Amino acid sequence: MxxxxxxxxxxxxxxxxxxxxxxxxxxxxxxxxxxxxFAPLLSLFLSASPGEVLGRLADxxxxxxATTSLLSASITTVLAxxxxxxxxYWLARAETPWKNAVLAVVVLPxxxxxxxxxxxxxxxxxxxxxxxxxxxxxxxxxxxxLAGVVLAQTFVASPFVVVTAKAAFESVDRTLEHxxxxxxxxxxxxxxxxxxxxxxxxxxxxxxLAFARxxxxxxxxxxxxxxxxxxxxxxxxxxxxxxxxHAYPVAILLVVISVAALIVLNTVASNPxx
Amino acid sequence: xTLELARLTKAYGEFTFGPVELTVExxxxxxxxxxxxxxxxxxxxxxxxxxxxxGSILLDERELVGLPLEDRRVGMVFQEGALFPHMTARExxxxxxxxxxxxxxxxxxxxxxxxxDRRPATLSGGERQRVALARTLAADPDVLLxxxxxxxxxxPIRKRLRDELHGLFTSLDxxxxxxTHDQRTATxxxxxxxxxxxxxxxxxxxxxxxxxxxxxxxxxxxxGTENLFEGTVTERNGDGVxxxxxxVEFRTAVSGVPESIIQGSxxxxxxxxxxxxxxxxxxxxxxxxxxxxxxxxxxxxxLNEGNEYRIDVDIEGGALTLTANVRRxxxxxxxxxxxxxxxxxxxxxxxxxxxxxxxx
Numbered sequence: 001m002x003x004x005x006x007x008x009x010x011x012x013x014x015x016x017x018x019x020x021x022x023x024x025x026x027x028x029x030x031x032x033x034x035x036x037x038f039a040p041l042l043s044l045f046l047s048a049s050p051g052e053v054l055g056r057l058a059d060x061x062x063x064x065x066a067t068t069s070l071l072s073a074s075i076t077t078v079l080a081x082x083x084x085x086x087x088x089y090w091l092a093r094a095e096t097p098w099k100n101a102v103l104a105v106v107v108l109p110x111x112x113x114x115x116x117x118x119x120x121x122x123x124x125x126x127x128x129x130x131x132x133x134x135x136x137x138x139x140x141x142x143x144x145x146l147a148g149v150v151l152a153q154t155f156v157a158s159p160f161v162v163v164t165a166k167a168a169f170e171s172v173d174r175t176l177e178h179x180x181x182x183x184x185x186x187x188x189x190x191x192x193x194x195x196x197x198x199x200x201x202x203x204x205x206x207x208x209l210a211f212a213r214x215x216x217x218x219x220x221x222x223x224x225x226x227x228x229x230x231x232x233x234x235x236x237x238x239x240x241x242x243x244x245x246h247a248y249p250v251a252i253l254l255v256v257i258s259v260a261a262l263i264v265l266n267t268v269a270s271n272p273x274x
Numbered sequence: 275x276t277l278e279l280a281r282l283t284k285a286y287g288e289f290t291f292g293p294v295e296l297t298v299e300x301x302x303x304x305x306x307x308x309x310x311x312x313x314x315x316x317x318x319x320x321x322x323x324x325x326x327x328x329g330s331i332l333l334d335e336r337e338l339v340g341l342p343l344e345d346r347r348v349g350m351v352f353q354e355g356a357l358f359p360h361m362t363a364r365e366x367x368x369x370x371x372x373x374x375x376x377x378x379x380x381x382x383x384x385x386x387x388x389x390x391d392r393r394p395a396t397l398s399g400g401e402r403q404r405v406a407l408a409r410t411l412a413a414d415p416d417v418l419l420x421x422x423x424x425x426x427x428x429x430p431i432r433k434r435l436r437d438e439l440h441g442l443f444t445s446l447d448x449x450x451x452x453x454t455h456d457q458r459t460a461t462x463x464x465x466x467x468x469x470x471x472x473x474x475x476x477x478x479x480x481x482x483x484x485x486x487x488x489x490x491x492x493x494x495x496x497x498g499t500e501n502l503f504e505g506t507v508t509e510r511n512g513d514g515v516x517x518x519x520x521x522v523e524f525r526t527a528v529s530g531v532p533e534s535i536i537q538g539s540x541x542x543x544x545x546x547x548x549x550x551x552x553x554x555x556x557x558x559x560x561x562x563x564x565x566x567x568x569x570x571x572x573x574x575x576x577l578n579e580g581n582e583y584r585i586d587v588d589i590e591g592g593a594l595t596l597t598a599n600v601r602r603x604x605x606x607x608x609x610x611x612x613x614x615x616x617x618x619x620x621x622x623x624x625x626x627x628x629x630x631x632x633x634x
Contacts, residue, residue, distance in 0.1 A: 176358060183413040
């Protein structure tokens with residue numbers, strides 16, 4: 001009978017499936033991925049001795065790149081936070097159909113390839129545009145300048161603040177804000193004493209992510225402000241002109257900074273992916 | 275203080291609240307209704323969490339509509355307390371209080387001294403609600419709103435807090451709106467009760483008036499009257515009103531029966547189970563003028579509800595089933611068993627007629 005043979009075939013399959021230890025398979029697959037993440041990092045650290053890294057740190061080009069990166073990423077982070085928090089709060093609390101359209105605009109820089117982001121920015125801030133030309137004439141060039149680096153980084157990194165802080169604000173029960181205001185406290189007092197402290201760890205996570213993203217920004221920065229060089233661009237330059245060995249020390253520096261950001265995420269901030 | 279709601283309306287999609295007219299003096303008005311009836315909407319409108327579509331909310335002639343929450347001086351105790359989780363109980367109360375003395379005073383009144391330095395997450399439900407109440411009172415509100423503050427508590431704590439709150443509310447001398455879906459809480463705490471249904475205030479009155487003289491079948495059922503029968507008025511004169519439910523006739527005192535109810539009117543007969551007295555079947559009962567309505571029947575079912583027994587009696591061969599609530603001594607004296615014969619006595623003043631025949 002057809003049914004009978006089907007059944008016997010199925011039970012044979014079952015036996016084959018049962019004989020596999022799926023837990024071990026899962027461990028091997030996951031383990032492979034972890035090795036893939038970690039081995040190159042380890043190999044990077046083994047590629048350059050601490051002495052070499054410190055030696056390269058003395059190189060004025062590297063020091064200048066590190067300074068530019070830290071300074072621009074810090075300015076970017078402050079800008080992204082100051083401009084991003086009100087928008088994030090509005091997105092978390094508003095009850096208008098426009099909300100999703102606005103959110104889509106915020107997320108756009110996240111999904112746009114960074115180099116395309118750079119092209120888009122150049123059409124507004126480039127030296128031959130009205131804005132870029134006027135600014136350059138006034139002595140504030142918006143490309144090939146620190147301002148250009150900050151513009152590029154803000155475009156790419158600020159959505160992290162908005163999106164993460166929005167989620168943090170949403171996690172604060174509105175009833176708590178109503179309770180505060182019904183006690184006679186203004187909106188501002190309520191925001192300062194109730195909303196911000198409760199959303200704090202989430203906001204800090206967004207700020208940290210934005211800083212890390214700004215530190216690593218390459219594509220848009222390359223288009224907007226090839227100079228002054230940031231660390232990612234310095235790595236690219238060293239690799240192009242002097243070879244991979246010369247890119248290692250700066251890369252190690254960037255890894256150290258990224259790991260520090262991760263530590264912040266896992267301690268004081270509320271890691272949005274945990 | 276007088277809180278006056280006039281022609282207040284608010285629509286949320288399919289749900290329409292109002293128009294509501296309500297005046298609350300320095301008293302506790304218990305707002306009683308099922309979930310989704312608009313109780314919380316009422317509080318939100320007074321507190322300023324939501325703005326009405328039309329109408330006005332006057333607090334001693336001061337218009338509250340249009341004012342932001344923080345300028346209304348309307349205190350609200352939220353359902354789960356809404357304590358700020360990042361502050362201790364003391365910091366929560368201090369946040370609203372004008373002075374340390376006020377914090378100490380409220381802590382002693384509400385017995386919070388032992389818990390002041392703890393975070394809300396470590397407090398019990400009852401402690402949380404007491405802190406929430408202290409925080410609200412610390413702001414010295416002109417009106418106090420409470421949104422089912424006891425609903426999430428265990429029965430013994432709920433009962434204890436209920437007793438404590440009654441004295442406290444009376445001492446406040448401000449309008450207090452206490453929202454609940456629990457009839458016992460409403461009657462225990464309310465100087466008056468407002469029954470809310472589908473966004474409208476269906477009846478307002480003292481607890482005994484609402485319980486004894488419900489204005490509609492809904493109010494009757496929601497306040498625990500299970501005995502609702504369709505009847506027809508057979509006679510109305512100076513001595514009383516007679517109404518027939520099937521073959522059974524009840525007499526009611528003429529006072530309190532609306533003029534619209536005349537001979538031939540179809541009405542709902544409403545008898546609160548606590549007003550039905552049970553006697554052994556062999557007791558000779560006189561159903562004459564001035565006496566209680568007396569009917570005989572057999573016990574169909576009984577249930578121990580803790581404080582009292584609920585007994586369903588099939589009257590006159592099952593034409594109608596009368597439910598009686600009796601205390602334990604009566605229950606034991608009657609030696610109630612399913613099938614045993616009993617007499618049910620209903621005083622005429624406890625037979626209430628609602629001019630609403632259809633079953634809603």
